[in-house]
Amino acid sequence: MxxxxxxxxxxxxxxxxxxxxxxxxxxxxxxxxxxxxxxxxxxxxxxxxxxxxxxxxxxxxxxxxxxxxxxxxxxxxxxxxxxxxxxxxxxxxxxxxxxxxxxxxxxxxxxxxxxxxxxxxxxxxxxxxxxxxxxxxxxxxxxxxxxxxxxxxxxxxxxxxxxxxxxxxxxxxxxxxxxxxxLSCPGRSSGRPESVSSPGPNGPVLKSEEQNRRETVEHKYCSLHRRPP
Incomplete structure (x- = not known):
């Protein structure tokens, strides 16, 4: 908008x-x-x-x-x-x-x-x-x-x-x-990434798409470099 x-x-x-x-x-x-x-x-x-x-x-x-x-x-x-x-x-x-x-x-x-x-x-x-x-x-x-x-x-x-x-x-x-x-089309100039909710201790916490992508990359990196017991 x-x-x-x-x-x-x-x-x-x-x-x-x-x-x-x-x-x-x-x-x-x-x-x-x-x-x-x-x-x-x-x-x-x-x-x-x-x-x-x-x-x-x-x-x-x-x-x-x-x-x-x-x-x-x-x-x-x-x-x-x-x-x-x-x-x-x-x-x-x-x-x-x-x-x-x-x-x-x-x-x-x-x-x-x-x-x-x-x-x-x-x-x-x-x-x-x-x-x-x-x-x-x-x-x-x-x-x-x-x-x-x-x-x-x-x-x-x-x-x-x-x-x-x-x-x-x-x-x-x-x-x-x-x-x-x-010209106020809702899908044109919003400029904000869509947010998704994830559960938290005090209720759902909103996370942006960039934060979700970053957490996914970090999780894959930790999984690859984790030493076997």
Whole structure:
């Protein structure tokens, strides 16, 4: 398996990815208007997200409207919502598995069982990364296509917002943590010889393979050089 420090680094990256994906899902600035108005009580910024639309007025008032009607939303937006929610859920499940697969923890079973659990956690993080990348890519494509192909005035055009940047960064963190955890194969880099037990006065004593080999050589040497009575 990988070293404990590398696994902790992967766990930290995955945790940042989960937090970032959750925050990005709730943020309203997935796309932001490009026009800036200076009149009093006129909007200077309009933002649209997956769950709400917000307007920031020049007087300092910030107003948001929730998208409560699911049936009135376009199918693409519903699919983006489902993808982000599934990404957060799968990533959270991956964190639970990763806590069991860490070498620095006492729970999770044997060394080999921890390795398989770490690989499963890595798979969850990679899947969550793709579930996060697909809605963000679709939303970005829609915003850029509408900006370049429509003849709307600048007051009605939008550009990608900060929530999309957070989504892409979070997906990168999840992917990096998942790849690191997927390299935690229990049979690759253990670096320790297998131990066998031998009976002792106070119970079984663990002996490494090198010690057993050395004792065997010494026993053969003594048998050859032992004088007959």
């Amino acid at each position: 990988l070293s404990g420090a590398v696994q902790i680094l992967a766990f930290a990256l995955a945790l940042l990815g989960v937090l970032g994906a959750t925050v990005a899902t709730l943020l309203p600035n997935w796309k932001v208007s490009i026009s800036v108005w200076t009149s009093i009580m006129t909007p200077i910024s309009q933002m649209q997200g997956l769950w709400m639309d917000c307007v920031w007025y020049s007087s300092g008032v910030f107003s948001c409207t929730m998208k409560n009607s699911v049936l009135s939303l376009p199918p693409s937006l519903q699919m983006m919502r489902a993808g982000m929610v599934l990404s957060c859920m799968v990533a959270a499940f991956g964190l639970c598995l990763a806590s069991l697969g860490l070498k620095c923890t006492r729970w999770g079973g044997s060394h080999r069982a921890k390795g398989h659990t770490a690989i499963a956690a890595g798979g969850c993080f990679v899947l969550a990364s793709f579930l996060c990348l697909v809605p963000a890519s679709m939303f970005t494509n829609e915003v850029i296509t509408a900006f370049l192909t429509t003849d709307l005035p600048d007051s009605s055009k939008y550009q990608p917002g900060g929530a999309l940047c957070v989504t892409f960064i979070s997906a990168g963190f999840l992917l990096a943590g998942g790849v690191i955890f997927c």
